[in-house]
Amino acid sequence: MPATIRDVARASGVHISTVSRTFSAPHLVNPETRVRVLACAEDLGYRPNRAARALITGRTHNIGLIVADIANPFFPPLIKAAEGQARHRDYHVFVADTNEDPVAEEELVHALAKQVDGVLLCSPRMSNSLIEQVSREVPVVVINRQVTGLPCVMMDVGQGARLAVEHLLALGHRRIALLGGPRGSWTNREMRRAAGAATRAGGADLTVLGPNPPTETGGGAAAEQVRRSGVTAVLAYNDLQAIGLIEGLDALGLRVPADVSVVGVDDIALSRLTRPKLTTVATPTAAAGRTAVDMLLQHDSEGPRGARGRSAAAGDRRTTAQVMLQTELVVRDSTGPVPPSGRDAPGA
Amino acid sequence: MPATIRDVARASGVHISTVSRTFSAPHLVNPETRVRVLACAEDLGYRPNRAARALITGRTHNIGLIVADIANPFFPPLIKAAEGQARHRDYHVFVADTNEDPVAEEELVHALAKQVDGVLLCSPRMSNSLIEQVSREVPVVVINRQVTGLPCVMMDVGQGARLAVEHLLALGHRRIALLGGPRGSWTNREMRRAAGAATRAGGADLTVLGPNPPTETGGGAAAEQVRRSGVTAVLAYNDLQAIGLIEGLDALGLRVPADVSVVGVDDIALSRLTRPKLTTVATPTAAAGRTAVDMLLQHDSEGPRGARGRSAAAGDRRTTAQVMLQTELVVRDSTGPVPPSGRDAPGA
DNA sequence: CCCGGAGCTGCAAAGGTTTGCAGCGAAGTA
DNA sequence: TACTTCGCTGCAAACCTTTGCAGCTCCGGG
Numbered sequence: 091m092p093a094t095i096r097d098v099a100r101a102s103g104v105h106i107s108t109v110s111r112t113f114s115a116p117h118l119v120n121p122e123t124r125v126r127v128l129a130c131a132e133d134l135g136y137r138p139n140r141a142a143r144a145l146i147t148g149r150t151h152n153i154g155l156i157v158a159d160i161a162n163p164f165f166p167p168l169i170k171a172a173e174g175q176a177r178h179r180d181y182h183v184f185v186a187d188t189n190e191d192p193v194a195e196e197e198l199v200h201a202l203a204k205q206v207d208g209v210l211l212c213s214p215r216m217s218n219s220l221i222e223q224v225s226r227e228v229p230v231v232v233i234n235r236q237v238t239g240l241p242c243v244m245m246d247v248g249q250g251a252r253l254a255v256e257h258l259l260a261l262g263h264r265r266i267a268l269l270g271g272p273r274g275s276w277t278n279r280e281m282r283r284a285a286g287a288a289t290r291a292g293g294a295d296l297t298v299l300g301p302n303p304p305t306e307t308g309g310g311a312a313a314e315q316v317r318r319s320g321v322t323a324v325l326a327y328n329d330l331q332a333i334g335l336i337e338g339l340d341a342l343g344l345r346v347p348a349d350v351s352v353v354g355v356d357d358i359a360l361s362r363l364t365r366p367k368l369t370t371v372a373t374p375t376a377a378a379g380r381t382a383v384d385m386l387l388q389h390d391s392e393g394p395r396g397a398r399g400r401s402a403a404a405g406d407r408r409t410t411a412q413v414m415l416q417t418e419l420v421v422r423d424s425t426g427p428v429p430p431s432g433r434d435a436p437g438a
Numbered sequence: 439m440p441a442t443i444r445d446v447a448r449a450s451g452v453h454i455s456t457v458s459r460t461f462s463a464p465h466l467v468n469p470e471t472r473v474r475v476l477a478c479a480e481d482l483g484y485r486p487n488r489a490a491r492a493l494i495t496g497r498t499h500n501i502g503l504i505v506a507d508i509a510n511p512f513f514p515p516l517i518k519a520a521e522g523q524a525r526h527r528d529y530h531v532f533v534a535d536t537n538e539d540p541v542a543e544e545e546l547v548h549a550l551a552k553q554v555d556g557v558l559l560c561s562p563r564m565s566n567s568l569i570e571q572v573s574r575e576v577p578v579v580v581i582n583r584q585v586t587g588l589p590c591v592m593m594d595v596g597q598g599a600r601l602a603v604e605h606l607l608a609l610g611h612r613r614i615a616l617l618g619g620p621r622g623s624w625t626n627r628e629m630r631r632a633a634g635a636a637t638r639a640g641g642a643d644l645t646v647l648g649p650n651p652p653t654e655t656g657g658g659a660a661a662e663q664v665r666r667s668g669v670t671a672v673l674a675y676n677d678l679q680a681i682g683l684i685e686g687l688d689a690l691g692l693r694v695p696a697d698v699s700v701v702g703v704d705d706i707a708l709s710r711l712t713r714p715k716l717t718t719v720a721t722p723t724a725a726a727g728r729t730a731v732d733m734l735l736q737h738d739s740e741g742p743r744g745a746r747g748r749s750a751a752a753g754d755r756r757t758t759a760q761v762m763l764q765t766e767l768v769v770r771d772s773t774g775p776v777p778p779s780g781r782d783a784p785g786a
Numbered sequence: 787c788c789c790g791g792a793g794c795t796g797c798a799a800a801g802g803t804t805t806g807c808a809g810c811g812a813a814g815t816a
Numbered sequence: 817t818a819c820t821t822c823g824c825t826g827c828a829a830a831c832c833t834t835t836g837c838a839g840c841t842c843c844g845g846g
Binding site: 442443444454455457458459462463486487489490491492493494495 | 831
């Protein structure tokens with residue numbers, strides 16, 4: 091029932107190949123012919139069949155975006171940015187949610203591989219070697235993780251953690267905890283490394299707690315542990331955890347920031363809405379989404395993926411750039427000077 | 439380079455049609471042959487080409503999901519549920535974000551129509567007639583809106599609004615405001631109708647304010663208006679607005695719930711994290727996503743869409759069910775008894 | 787012994803589009 | 817005038833899979 095290229099050809103008195111060219115290579119057809127064809131196409135409500143096009147060109151004009159948990163408010167701005175950028179280049183985005191499960195992640199990426207031109211792996215939980223294997227099957231850009239040999243866009247959470255720790259040191263804190271994130275998270279390792287270095291440099295003490303789920307519940311559940319550890323400040327894996335932790339501490343009778351200071355990471359919209367407003371490390375989430383799409387689509391004139399077309403000898407300069415986006419510290423109300431009494435010295 | 443059905447056929451010594459059947463109609467092929475074919479396919483890493491399959495069957499095994507704003511925390515749980523349900527039935531989901539723009543919405547649905555088997559229109563902002571037109575091009579299930587003749591899944595916000603108003607009446611409030619949502623929102627109209635009826639029935643007064651954007655900013659911006667209106671309780675269009683409003687009122691020196699009571703709608707995760715915790719109308723978001731997918735895929739054995747296949751005379755029983763999901767009131771801390779001094783009588 | 791059916795497999799057309807190649811006329815060059 | 821070039825168009829193969837039909841073998845019944 092839907093109009094095909096053939097119907098348009100018949101209606102406008104030209105060959106189907108001319109109609110095809112009208113859409114995919116307009117400069118090759120006579121302007122007069124072109125307007126006629128376009129008019130007929132419009133009339134008949136013709137829309138190119140993407141399956142047929144994909145079949146022959148080998149390119150679907152779709153990209154896959156795999157995230158750990160779409161309900162985590164960190165991701166939607168990234169998804170939104172990626173989607174906008176993709177649409178802008180005439181691509182569409184498949185979003186898939188792995189529920190923080192590495193196995194689901196692998197299955198999904200395979201299921202998607204056949205029907206997209208590339209995949210954005212966002213905060214992947216699977217191993218580097220698995221990612222490399224996947225990248226041989228389909229072009230991949232990794233977000234929030236460093237994998238050598240693959241294009242990556244990262245946010246400098248190391249720097250962010252350092253800034254956060256320095257902020258806490260300046261407020262007089264000497265016993266600081268790092269709330270660990272999920273196992274397998276690159277961000278987690280980076281934060282730990284940087285926070286460790288920064289505390290050492292400041293002559294302070296870093297206690298690492300975790301791993302914990304990157305959720306509000308995960309943060310809340312760690313409250314008791316935090317209390318017992320006797321620290322006066324906590325750097326959480328992300329804002330959600332930080333918010334949950336504040337709730338949890340509150341239930342334990344510890345006030346933020348009077349008794350304990352808390353810093354989050356991500357600067358999700360929510361962090362401005364809680365009381366106290368959250369001091370946090372802002373990550374350029376939207377920029378990351380846009381950049382990743384650009385990197386993936388950089389070579390989209392290269393012709394069919396894995397096709398028997400003329401070799402890509404010249405086009406094979408996949409630069410595999412690795413981009414590190416800067417973060418910054420946003421100081422709000424959840425951090426304050428170390429409590430004078432020093433709750434770490436019960437008798438003092 | 440990727441293995442095709444032909445390679446598998448050659449490797450296993452059968453005709454391509456047998457390979458095809460091994461995957462799409464296994465019961466038609468001899469068990470021995472089947473295992474041999476499957477083994478070869480596995481060996482060669484064969485994966486069916488979805489474009490080719492789509493070309494001939496007319497079904498892509500993809501569905502589109504169009505939402506107003508993916509960054510609105512109302513949507514992710516719905517998306518997640520829809521995606522899971524779809525995956526469960528071997529479908530994938532395209533998510534598209536319209537930025538609350540009816541024009542973008544229409545463009546998107548058309549762009550998507552050709553490459554999906556159906557579209558979920560979630561909280562659409564476009565007109566009913568446009569939706570009907572779209573539904574002639576591609577199967578549609580509408581979420582959060584009632585369109586006669588089309589399958590819809592709605593959440594009973596009317597009932598929710600009534601419950602909320604009755605709750606406020608029971609607390610002694612007599613001057614109540616309804617914060618309107620975006621123009622074109624069905625939810626908005628339903629709430630207005632139900633809230634109006636409930637206040638009238640309770641001998642109280644309803645002031646309608648708006649329209650306002652369904653965001654935190656939208657709520658915050660309405661704070662001044664709320665103060666001037668002299669009401670003691672507000673029913674917001676959604677939780678985001680409610681939270682923004684609470685912030686805004688706070689900035690104006692009005693405390694919630696001591697001076698003004700506020701009720702939201704949606705029960706997003708966030709509403710449990712703010713202070714005060716939000717009293718709100720809980721909507722069954724995930725259930726809506728699952729139900730919508732089921733309704734869309736109900737007839738997925740019907741054969742090619744818009745094809746010249748045997749007529750769907752018998753299969754044409756698209757029941758076009760309209761499902762109304764129940765809502766419930768969750769009372770938390772943002773509502774309380776009407777202030778004794780009655781701030782509506784400045785001198786009293 | 788013949789016929790019919792069941793179970794399985796092969797054959798070939800079809801689906802809508804892209805694209806290298808060839809053909810055509812007109813314009814430009816020698 | 818003859819030859820080349822250029823701009824445009826038509827031709828037909830190719831992409832990979834599905835599916836109606838026909839054919840084959842094997843078995844059981846009459």
